[in-house]
Amino acid sequence: xxxxxxxxxxxxxxxxxxxxxxxxxxxxxxxxxxxxxxxxxxxxxxxxxxxxxxxxxxxxxxxxxxxxxxxxxxxxxxxxxxxxxxxxxxxxxxxxxxxxxxxxxxxxxxxxxxxxxxxxxxxxxxxxxxxxxxxxxxxxxxxxxxxxxxxxxxxxxxxxxxxxxxxxxxxxxxxxxxxxxxxxxxxxxxxxxxxxxxxxxxxxxxxxxxxxxxxxxxxxxxxxxxxxxxxxxxxxxxxxxxxxxxxxxxxxxxxxxxxxxxxxxxxxxxxxxxxxxxxxxxxxxxxxxxxxxxxxxxxxxxxxxxxxxxxxxxxxxxxxxxxxxxxxx
Amino acid sequence: xxxxxxxxxxxxxxxxxxxxxxxxxxxxxxxxxxxxxxxxxxxxxxxxxxxxxxxxxxxxxxxxxxxxxxxxxxxxxxxxxxxxxxxxxxxxxxxxxxxxxxxxxxxxxxxxxxxxxxxxxxxxxxxxxxxxxxxxxxxxxxxxxxxxxxxxxxxxxxxxxxxxxxxxxxxxxxxxxxxxxxxxxxxxxxxxxxxxxxxxxxxxxxxxxxxxxxxxxxxxxxxxxxxxxxxxxxxxxxxxxxxxxxxxxxxxxxxxxxxxxxxxxxxxxxxxxxxxxxxxxxxxxxxxxxxxxxxxxxxxxxxxxxxxxxxxxxxxxxxxxxxxxxxxxxxxxxxx
Amino acid sequence: xxxxxxxxxxxxxxxxxxxxxxxxxxxxxxxxxxxxxxxxxxxxxxxxxxxxxxxxxxxxxxxxxxxxxxxxxxxxxxxxxxxxxxxxxxxxxxxxxxxxxxxxxxxxxxxxxxxxxxxxxxxxxxxxxxxxxxxxxxxxxxxxxxxxxxxxxxxxxxxxxxxxxxxxxxxxxxxxxxxxxxxxxxxxxxxxxxxxxxxxxxxxxxxxxxxxxxxxxxxxxxxxxxxxxxxxxxxxxxxxxxxxxxxxxxxxxxxxxxxxxxxxxxxxxxxxxxxxxxxxxxxxxxxxxxxxxxxxxx
Numbered sequence: 001x002x003x004x005x006x007x008x009x010x011x012x013x014x015x016x017x018x019x020x021x022x023x024x025x026x027x028x029x030x031x032x033x034x035x036x037x038x039x040x041x042x043x044x045x046x047x048x049x050x051x052x053x054x055x056x057x058x059x060x061x062x063x064x065x066x067x068x069x070x071x072x073x074x075x076x077x078x079x080x081x082x083x084x085x086x087x088x089x090x091x092x093x094x095x096x097x098x099x100x101x102x103x104x105x106x107x108x109x110x111x112x113x114x115x116x117x118x119x120x121x122x123x124x125x126x127x128x129x130x131x132x133x134x135x136x137x138x139x140x141x142x143x144x145x146x147x148x149x150x151x152x153x154x155x156x157x158x159x160x161x162x163x164x165x166x167x168x169x170x171x172x173x174x175x176x177x178x179x180x181x182x183x184x185x186x187x188x189x190x191x192x193x194x195x196x197x198x199x200x201x202x203x204x205x206x207x208x209x210x211x212x213x214x215x216x217x218x219x220x221x222x223x224x225x226x227x228x229x230x231x232x233x234x235x236x237x238x239x240x241x242x243x244x245x246x247x248x249x250x251x252x253x254x255x256x257x258x259x260x261x262x263x264x265x266x267x268x269x270x271x272x273x274x275x276x277x278x279x280x281x282x283x284x285x286x287x288x289x290x291x292x293x294x295x296x297x298x299x300x301x302x303x304x305x306x307x308x309x310x311x312x313x314x315x316x317x318x319x320x321x322x323x324x325x326x327x328x329x
Numbered sequence: 330x331x332x333x334x335x336x337x338x339x340x341x342x343x344x345x346x347x348x349x350x351x352x353x354x355x356x357x358x359x360x361x362x363x364x365x366x367x368x369x370x371x372x373x374x375x376x377x378x379x380x381x382x383x384x385x386x387x388x389x390x391x392x393x394x395x396x397x398x399x400x401x402x403x404x405x406x407x408x409x410x411x412x413x414x415x416x417x418x419x420x421x422x423x424x425x426x427x428x429x430x431x432x433x434x435x436x437x438x439x440x441x442x443x444x445x446x447x448x449x450x451x452x453x454x455x456x457x458x459x460x461x462x463x464x465x466x467x468x469x470x471x472x473x474x475x476x477x478x479x480x481x482x483x484x485x486x487x488x489x490x491x492x493x494x495x496x497x498x499x500x501x502x503x504x505x506x507x508x509x510x511x512x513x514x515x516x517x518x519x520x521x522x523x524x525x526x527x528x529x530x531x532x533x534x535x536x537x538x539x540x541x542x543x544x545x546x547x548x549x550x551x552x553x554x555x556x557x558x559x560x561x562x563x564x565x566x567x568x569x570x571x572x573x574x575x576x577x578x579x580x581x582x583x584x585x586x587x588x589x590x591x592x593x594x595x596x597x598x599x600x601x602x603x604x605x606x607x608x609x610x611x612x613x614x615x616x617x618x619x620x621x622x623x624x625x626x627x628x629x630x631x632x633x634x635x636x637x638x639x640x641x642x643x644x645x646x647x648x649x650x651x652x653x654x655x656x657x658x659x660x661x662x663x664x665x
Numbered sequence: 666x667x668x669x670x671x672x673x674x675x676x677x678x679x680x681x682x683x684x685x686x687x688x689x690x691x692x693x694x695x696x697x698x699x700x701x702x703x704x705x706x707x708x709x710x711x712x713x714x715x716x717x718x719x720x721x722x723x724x725x726x727x728x729x730x731x732x733x734x735x736x737x738x739x740x741x742x743x744x745x746x747x748x749x750x751x752x753x754x755x756x757x758x759x760x761x762x763x764x765x766x767x768x769x770x771x772x773x774x775x776x777x778x779x780x781x782x783x784x785x786x787x788x789x790x791x792x793x794x795x796x797x798x799x800x801x802x803x804x805x806x807x808x809x810x811x812x813x814x815x816x817x818x819x820x821x822x823x824x825x826x827x828x829x830x831x832x833x834x835x836x837x838x839x840x841x842x843x844x845x846x847x848x849x850x851x852x853x854x855x856x857x858x859x860x861x862x863x864x865x866x867x868x869x870x871x872x873x874x875x876x877x878x879x880x881x882x883x884x885x886x887x888x889x890x891x892x893x894x895x896x897x898x899x900x901x902x903x904x905x906x907x908x909x910x911x912x913x914x915x916x917x918x919x920x921x922x923x924x925x926x927x928x929x930x931x932x933x934x935x936x937x938x939x940x941x942x943x944x945x946x947x948x949x950x951x952x953x954x955x956x957x958x959x960x961x962x963x
Contacts, residue, residue, distance in 0.1 A: 056566075059570060061570060064455075085575075089572040089573070090572065091572070092569070092570055092572030093570065093571040093572030094572060097570065097571070098570040100563055102563055105562065105563045105564065106563045106564055106567045107564055107567070108564040108567070108568070108582050109564070109660075109661065109662060110585050110586055110659070110660065110661060111582075119571065119573075120571045120572075123571060123572060123573060124572075154661040154662070156661065156662045167567075170567075342802075346799065346802050346803050346806050347806070349799065349800065349802075349803035350806045353803060353807075353812075354815070357815045357816060361816070361819040362819050468700070468944065468947055468948065469944060471891075471947060472891060472940050472943040473943075474895050474898050474902075474918075474936060474939050474940065474943070475899075476898075476899060476902045476915075476919075477918055477932070477937075477940065480918065480922065480933075481933070481936070483925065484925055484929055484933075488926050600808045600809075601808070603811070604808035604899075605810075607808075607810060607814070607899075608810075608899050608902065608903070611902075622811065622814070623814065623903055623905075626814055626815065626905060627818070627904060627905070629818070634815060638807070638812075638815055641807070641808060641811055642806045642807045642811075645806060645807065645808055646806050649806075
C-alpha cells in the first residue's frame with residue numbers, strides 16, 4: 001500500500017490521537033488519501049469525522065493535546081512528518097498554504113491586512129516585509145478588493161466575505177503547489193458563499209494550484225472538485241472521481257450521505273442516516289460504521305475493512321467489497 | 330468613537346471622581362474625628378492654646394465653610410501648612426513625591442520586564458519546569474507581605490552580606506544631584522553624575538525589589554493565562570501555517586495580543602505599588618510620600634494627611650487614565 | 666410508619682441527587698487540584714490553631730518574663746522569645762485568633778455593604794445605578810491601603826477601628842460583581858412574571874435577585890481573604906492597627922524590627938505565619954474559582 005498513488009501528496013495510514021481528561025480520542029485511524037498536481041480533492045464527512053485534523057496533519061500542525069502517532073505524509077518526495085521543523089517551515093506557506101473557516105478570527109486582530117499579506121510574501125521571498133507591500137496590494141486587487149482602502153484596514157473592520165478574500169489573497173500570494181481550504185465558506189452568508197467559491201475557482205484555474213477543499217456540503221464539493229474523499233469517524237471510507245462517486249456510490253455511508261442531500265428535481269424521499277456519530281474515545285470495534293450501517297454483517301463488528309481499489313479511481317473501505325466480506329456473503 | 334473624544338470623556342469623568350475623592354478625604358479628616366484639636370494637642374492643653382490652633386487651622390468655622398476652603402485650596406494645590414514640618418503641604422509633597430515616583434517606576438519597570446518574560450516562558454513551555462517554577466513563584470509572591478519581604482532582604486543583603494545599603498536614597502555624604510525631576514537616578518543621568526547615579530542605584534535596588542515582587546508575580550500570572558489563551562486562537566494557526574519561525578509567531582503575533590490584558594494589570598498594579606510603597610518606604614526609611622502620609626497620620630497632622638492622600642488619589646487616577654488610553658492604542662478594536 | 670419514612674427518605678435522596686452528583690464532581694475536581702488541597706490543609710490547620718491555641722502551648726501570650734528575653738530558637742522556645750521574654754510561637758498561635766477575627770468580621774461587613782450597593786444599583790438601574798457606581802469609583806480612586814490608613818488613624822488606631830477601616834475600603838469588588846449579577850438576573854423573564862403577580866421591588870430584590878448574586882460573590886470573598894490579612898498586618902506594622910502588646914502578626918513583625926540584626930527570629934516568624942496563611946487563602950481561593958469556572962468543569 002506504500003506505492004505512490006498521487007504525484008503531489010500521499011498520505012497513508014495516518015493515526016492521530018488527542019489526549020483529554022475524558023480519555024484518548026482516536027481522531028484519525030489510518031487515513032489514506034492522495035493527490036496529483038493541479039488536482040482538486042474534496043474531503044467530506046460529518047462534523048468530527050477528522051477532516052480538519054487531516055488537513056492540519058498534512059502541514060504537521062497538530063498541537064498538544066493532539067499527537068500524530070503513526071503514518072506518513074509524503075509531499076512530492078519528502079515525508080513531512082519526518083522532516084526537521086526548519087524544513088517543514090520551508091514547505092508551509094511556500095508550497096502548501098491554508099485558508100480557514102472563520103476568516104475574521106484567522107486574521108491577527110492587531111495587524112492591518114497589508115502587513116499580514118506582506119508578511120507571508122516576505123517570508124517566502126526571503127525579503128523584508130516592507131518591500132512586499134506592493135505585491136500584497138496586487139494580491140488584494142487580484143481577489144477583487146480595493147487595495148488602497150483595504151491594505152490599512154484591521155480585521156474587525158472587514159465583513160466576513162472581505163475577510164475571506166483577504167485570506168485567499170494571503171493563501172495564494174506565494175503561489176503554493178497545494179492550497180488547503182478548510183470549510184472556506186460555511187461561516188459566510190449564502191450569497192457570499194457562491195461568490196467566494198467562484199472566485200476561488202477562477203483564481204485556482206488561472207494559477208493551476210492543487211486544492212484540498214474540506215466541507216460538510218456535498219453540493220459544494222461536487223461543484224468544485226474532481227476527486228472526492230468521504231471520511232467517516234477518522235477513516236477514509238470512499239475515494240473516487242466526482243463522477244463515479246455520484247453515479248455509483250459504494251460505501252453504505254456514502255449512499256446515505258447522498259440520500260441526505262436535497263437536489264432539485266429529486267423525487268425520492270430525503271433520508272438522514274440513522275444513529276449518531278460514534279464517540280471516538282471508545283470507537284466501535286471493527287468497521288466504525290457498523291452500528292449505523294443498513295447492510296452490516298458479522299465480520300464488520302470484528303475486523304476493520306481494508307481500503308481497496310475496486311475500479312480505476314475508485315477505492316472503498318467496506319467488507320461488502322473486500323475478499324473476506326465476499327466469502328461471508 | 331474617536332480616540333480623542335474617548336480621552337476627553339475619561340478626563341471629565343476623572344474630574345468628577347476626584348471631586349468625590351476630595352469629599353471623602355474631607356469627611357475623613359474633618360467629620361470622623363470628634364474633637365480633632367484636643368486629639369492633636371493631647372488631653373490637657375490649655376483652652377487658649379486650643380482656641381488659637383483651632384483658629385489657625387480654620388476649625389472654628391462651620392463645616393461647610395471649611396469644606397469650601399479645602400476644595401478651593403485643593404484646586405490650586407494649597408493644602409495649608411503642615412503642623413509637623415511647618416512647611417506648606419504642597420512644598421512637602423513636591424519634596425517627597427519624586428522619591429516615591431522614582432521607587433514605583435523603578436519597581437514597575439523591573440516587574441514588568443521580569444513578569445512578562447516569566448509569563449511568556451511559562452505559557453510557551455506549559456507544564457515544563459519553568460512553568461511550575463513561575464506558577465509557584467507567582468502564588469508565593471502575592472502571598473508575602475511586602476514589609477516582611479523588605480525586612481528579609483535587609484537581613485540578608487545589608488546585615489549578613491553587607492552588599493547594599495539599608496536606608497535612604499543616598500549615602501550620608503553624597504550630595505544629591507541638581508534638582509531637575511527630583512528623581513535622583515534620572516537627574517544624575519541627565520547631569521552625567523555617575524558617582525551619584527551608582528549610589529542612588531545601590532540604594533534603590535532593595536526597596537524596589539521588595540516592592541516589585543508582588544507586581545512581578547501578578548504580571549507573570551496574567552501574562553501566562555492571556556498568552557495561553559492567545560496561543561489557542563486561530564490566527565496563531567494562520568501564522569504557523571505561513572511557515573513563520575516559532576519565536577516570530579510568539580513575539581510578533583501572540584505577544585501583542587496577550588499584552589492587552591497585561592496592560593490592565595500593570596495599571597492596577599500601579600495602585601498596589603503605591604500602597605506597597607507606603608510600607609516599603611517605612612521599612613527602608615525612604616523619604617517618600619507614603620512615609621510622609623504615615624507620619625502625618627501618626628502625628629494627626631491633618632493638613633498633610635489630606636493633601637497627601639488627595640495627591641496620591643490624583644496620581645492613581647492619572648495612572649488609570651493612562652492605562653485606558655494605552656489599552657485603546659494597543660487594541661485597534663477599541664479605537665472605533 | 667416505617668415504610669413511609671423509608672419512602673420519604675428515598676424521595677429526599679432522589680430529590681437531592683443532582684446536588685450529590687454536583688458535589689461529587691466538585692470533590693473530584695478538588696482532588697485533582699493539588700494546590701487547592703495544600704490550601705485547604707493550610708486553612709484547616711489555621712482554623713484548628715485558632716480554636717485550640719491555649720492547648721497547643723504552655724505559655725501565655727502577654728506574660729512578660731524579662732529573664733528570658735530575646736532567646737534564640739530552642740527546643741523550649743521553638744521560635745525563640747521577644748524583648749519581653751514572651752514565647753514567640755505562643756504569640757503567633759494566639760495571633761491566629763486575631764487574624765481570623767479580622768478576616769471574618771471584615772468579610773461580613775464589607776460583603777453586606779458591597780452586596781447592598783451592588784444589588785440596589787443593578788436592580789434599579791438608571792440614576793440610582795449611576796450615583797452608586799460613581800461612589801464606588803471614588804473609593805476605587807484611592808490605593809486601598811492608603812484609604813484604610815486614613816480611616817483607621819482618624820477613628821483612632823485600635824483593632825476594632827482597623828476592622829471598620831478595612832471593611833470601608835474592601836466592599837467595592839463585591840459591589841461590582843453583585844451589580845453585574847443583578848443586571849443579569851433582572852433581565853430574566855421569570856422576574857417579569859413575578860413582578861406581574863404584584864411582588865414589591867423590595868421582595869423581588871430580597872428573595873429573587875439577592876440569592877443569585879451569592880455564589881459569584883462567595884468566590885470573590887475567598888479570593889480576597891488573603892488580601893484582608895495582608896492589609897491588616899500592614900496597618901498593624903505601621904502602628905495604625907492593633908496596638909502592642911496585642912499578638913497581632915503585623916505588630917509583632919514591627920516589634921522585632923529593632924532587633925533584626927542579632928535577633929532575626931523576632932520579626933521573621935510572625936511574617937512567615939502571615940505569608941503561609943495568606944498563601945493558604947490564595948491557593949484555596951484559586952482552587953474554588955477554578956472549580957466554579959464552567960470552562961474547567963467539562
